[in-house]
Amino acid sequence: MLHPTEAVFSFLAFVCFGLHVTGICTADWWNLSEQFANGTVVSTSFGIWWTRTCIDDVCSSTSRDLTGELAWLLGVAAIETISVVLYALALPVAVMLVYRAVRDLNVDVLKKLYVVILSGAGAVILVGILLFVKKKAGLTERFAMETKDGVAGWSLALSSAGGTIGLLAGVSMGISLFCKTKEYDDEEENAEKSHEYWQQKHKEVN
Numbered sequence: 001m002l003h004p005t006e007a008v009f010s011f012l013a014f015v016c017f018g019l020h021v022t023g024i025c026t027a028d029w030w031n032l033s034e035q036f037a038n039g040t041v042v043s044t045s046f047g048i049w050w051t052r053t054c055i056d057d058v059c060s061s062t063s064r065d066l067t068g069e070l071a072w073l074l075g076v077a078a079i080e081t082i083s084v085v086l087y088a089l090a091l092p093v094a095v096m097l098v099y100r101a102v103r104d105l106n107v108d109v110l111k112k113l114y115v116v117i118l119s120g121a122g123a124v125i126l127v128g129i130l131l132f133v134k135k136k137a138g139l140t141e142r143f144a145m146e147t148k149d150g151v152a153g154w155s156l157a158l159s160s161a162g163g164t165i166g167l168l169a170g171v172s173m174g175i176s177l178f179c180k181t182k183e184y185d186d187e188e189e190n191a192e193k194s195h196e197y198w199q200q201k202h203k204e205v206n
Contacts (some may be wrong), residue, residue: 002101005050009173010094013118016166017087020125023159027052027061030136032150048077048132072135077126081158086121088164093117112175119170125163129156148187 023029027047035041045052052061064073099112136150 004089005176006097006101007100008105009114009169010098011085012092012169013090013114014190015083016118016122016142016162016169017091019158019162019165020087022082023155023157023162024048024084026155026158028153029132029159030150030156031153046150047155048080072131075151076128076132076135079124079131083121083124083128083163086117087162090114090117090121090166103144103152108177111173115174115177117167117170119174122163122165122167122170126161127161127165132156140172 025045027050028045028174030046030095031043033043040053041056043054045054046063046064048197050061050063054060093110093113096116097107100107100110133152
């Protein structure tokens, strides 16, 4: 029988995937804005893959140059892409988890896969984000405006949420599995002790 928590955990896998894919595919990881004396406002949004620049209400996007001083973004891009692949692998696991639970089939192996994949993907995402934030703060003076005057954007927030939820969901599922295993072991131990007790009683009577 499908337990409500199993349905929730499966749903969270899709939520995490959607949040993170949206986050890395949009150019709002880091935003900065500057207003000139003539009233013109220039705002720039930096993503992993491209940059969007707006002069007043006219915007244009350009792909990021991941070479030279910005070559470190290749590392962030690789890390975040790996996490997308992991989340994609978690989706069929989540579907099979619901499918087998509805039919009262064993789901322990699927739950273990869920724990490894989802918590792993969440941790990888957060590592990539920490690397991004750290490198933004350590860029050369040429890019100082990006670090000192910029603010984190909603794309970064979405990926952060996707990573955090995935990590927490995986850990929570792992804890529930551990508690279930411990409860089963305790029952086995109690049953064994009870069996030994009645054997001893039987010997005493005879």
